[in-house]
Amino acid sequence: MPEIYINNKKYPFNEGDTVLEVAKRNNIYIPVMCYLEKITPTGACRFCLIEIEGIDKPAAACVTYALDGMKVFTDTEKVIKDRKRMMDFVLIKHPLDCPVCDKAGECMLQDMAYEFGINEESVPSVKPDKPVFDWNFIINDTNLCVMCERCVKVCHEITGCSALKIEERGFNNIINTTDGTELNCDFCGLCVDYCPVGALLDKPYKHSVRSWDLDKKNTFCNMCPVGCEIEVNIHDNEIFRCRSTENSFICSLGRYAFKHPEHKDRIETPLMKSSGKHSEVSWSDALDEFKDRLNNIKERYGDESVALLLGSRLSNEAVF
Ligand code: SF4
Ligand code: SF4
Ligand code: SF4
Ligand code: FES
Structure with missing residues (x-):
């Protein structure tokens, strides 16, 4: 089996493994932002820089394949300096709006800047003034984008929707819809879930509750x-946000329809129609009426004339 040296220790690997994959498998920390196990590696953020013996330039661990006998270093002074430089580069055009940003508290850029010990802007910069798209359920503040390409890739490779693209180049690049008009996809929101910063946000969640005040519970839709x-995500007994988990890929209904129990038009008591008008009745009256009508149908047309359609998630007890 081929072997690679990471920080002077030998590790076996399989053909086709990247340095990052070998490191992860052996609990060796390399910071990442654009990398996601579920999508093909992009090599966009360059936060995973490593040093390779015999090669002058740093390499991105997520897109560098392990080679037999290769010697890499993940925590040298040079590597740490290179990663910090990448952070400086990103922060040149990233507004430092953390106090008023909805992503604060769960933002990879904020966490990483803290981890890298960045406490001031090392390069004075003019922040961009790019568009903020209101895409129905999703807000895309292109000023906050770090061009990691996660959204484009999850939309293309996981959902198969391919609704997003990178538009323009260099300082002016932004994430936009594929045809440059309104976002017209299924609104599964997976792009929002995997955006590492506050660029893509659920509109219903925006400016509602700080992320650290949310109680996050996994359950079933x-x-x-x-x-x-x-x-x-709950705060004060109220749902503020629903998201996919590590193992799921929810649809727009599961993601954005969570306010339906509070809708003003929600029917909360049974209604009976008489003389063309609906009026409220008690549950026992409604069930008695239902039973009488079913019995009438059975008497007139026989036992086989009645069928019930039930949700497949009901327990046997509830069905009977
Ligand atoms: S996206 Fe992250 S780093 Fe940028 S302003 Fe928001 S919290 Fe701060
Ligand atoms: S919008 Fe978010 S996920 Fe998409 S490229 Fe920008 S930072 Fe990455
Ligand atoms: S409504 Fe959507 S998210 Fe909810 S269970 Fe059905 S498919 Fe899943
Ligand atoms: S994680 Fe490797 S380049 Fe982004």
Whole structure:
């Protein structure tokens, strides 16, 4: 089996493994931002820089394949300096709006800047003034984007929707819809879940609750019989956000319809129609009426004339 040296220790690897994959498998820390196990590596953020013996330039661990006998270093002074330089480069055009940014508290850039010991802007910079797109359920503040390409890739490689693209180049690049108009996708929100910063946000969540005040619970979506695993974010007994979990990929209904129990038009008591008008009745009256009508149908047309359609997530007890 081929072997690679990481920080002077030998590790076996499989053909086709990247340095990052070998490091992760052996609990060797390399910071990452654009990397996601679920998508093909992009090599966009360069926070995973490593040093390779015999090579002058630093390499991105997520897109560098391990080679037999290769010697890499993940924590030298030079590597740490190179990563900090990348952070400086990103911060040149990133507004330092953390106090008023909805992503604060769960932002990879904020955490990483702290981890790298960045406590001031090392390069005085003019922040961009780029568009903020209101895409129905999703807000895209292109000023906050770090061009990690995660959104484009999860949309293309996981959902198969390919609704997003990178537009323009260099300082002016932004994430936009593929055809440059309104976002017209299924609104699964996976791009929001995997955006490492506050560029893509759920509109219903924006300026509602600080992330650290949310109680995050994994449960099952009950909007349809599929029963996807879902992360529900609660504050003060109220749901503020629903997201996919590590293992799930929820749809727009599970993600954005969580306010339906509070909708003003929600029917909370049974209604009976008489003389063309609906009026409220008690549950026992409604069930008695239902039973009488079913019995009438059975008497007139026989036992086989009645069928009930039930949600597949009901327990046997509830069904009978
Ligand atoms: S995206 Fe992150 S780093 Fe940028 S302003 Fe928001 S919290 Fe701060
Ligand atoms: S919008 Fe978010 S996920 Fe997409 S490229 Fe920008 S930072 Fe990355
Ligand atoms: S997330 Fe969508 S598919 Fe999954 S259970 Fe909820 S409604 Fe059904
Ligand atoms: S994690 Fe390797 S370049 Fe972004």
